[in-house]
Amino acid sequence: MLVFLNGRFVPEDQAVVSVFDRGFLYGDGLFETLLVRNGKPFRWTQHMERLRCGAQLLKINISVPLDSLRASADQLISRNRLPDSLLRLTLSRGVGPRGYSPRGADHPTLVMSLHPAPTPDHALGNADRQADPDARQHVPAMRWKLIMASPRLPAGEPLAQFKTCNKLPQIIARSEADAVGADEALLLNTDGFVVEGAGSNLFWIDGDAICTPPLAGGILAGVTRAVVLDICRSLSVNVREDNVTVEELRRRQGVFLSVSSWGVVEAESLDGHDLGHSPQIDQIRRAYWDLVRSETA
Helix, strand or coil, X not given: CEXXXXXXXXXXXXXXXXCCEHHHHHCCEEEEEEEEECCEECCHHHHHHHHHHHHHHHXXXXXCCHXXXXXXXXXXXXXXXXXXXXXXXXXXXXXXXXXXXXXXXXXXXXXXXXXXXXXXXXXXXXXXXXXXXXXXXXXXXXXXXXXXXXXXXXXXXXXXXXXXXXXXXXXXHHHHHHHCCCCEEEEEECCCCEEEECCEEEEEEECCEEEECCXXXXXXXXXXXXXXXXXXXXXXXXXXXXXXXXXXXXXCCEEEEEECCCEEXXXXXXXXXXXXXXXXXXXXXXXXXXXXXXXCC
């Protein structure tokens, strides 16, 4: 495998950065994960806009023009022969003097790498195959088991809207899910509301509306979250940003997650309690993968 590292394509065993890189020392950086289908990153522009805004907030200079970066991403995908994959882009502040001050760290580190895309066992069902014989995409139709994790996220935290390289609460949450055989962990914020998954955005069905927590609750401004909201509007489904407690979430007609690598995933249970099942979630899931196919054809 080749990795793009600071403007060069190098074998992955040679893709190394300094032990004094601030991304390693302090998590001083950002990352993006993009779904790649048919050799094309899905929603590249939106991911790069979030990266740009995050870098602006952290005052990290992106030395490579984003148009040039897209050309490098395309070349990376082509040279590795991975047209269906996940593209991970990491931007750190780079090497600087010891200490928290970013002064003197003037040469950011930028890395792009490719990884196999999820290939779930529950791919297209028979009905899907009959309707679309050429459907080669794996369309996740699984239902995930969720738990509530112990870490809490700060409500109103502006950094939460970006994928920073410091994700310790999410790491602890996922380790708790792993320990009990769950697929994903949900987190509360400091106001006591359920706000997001360790690696996903949260949605639920409340009557005739699809709901999701507001960004002000301290959640990631997910690119896939925005796509799902657009899909709901295109389907004339009411959407609402709202707060929800654990008890309220358990009583909703359905719960699902959005994540770049898997798309739309329905939740089966929360802490061992069965959650509602709604065909509306499957409708949104299908519409999501239809959109992916159309934009990466």
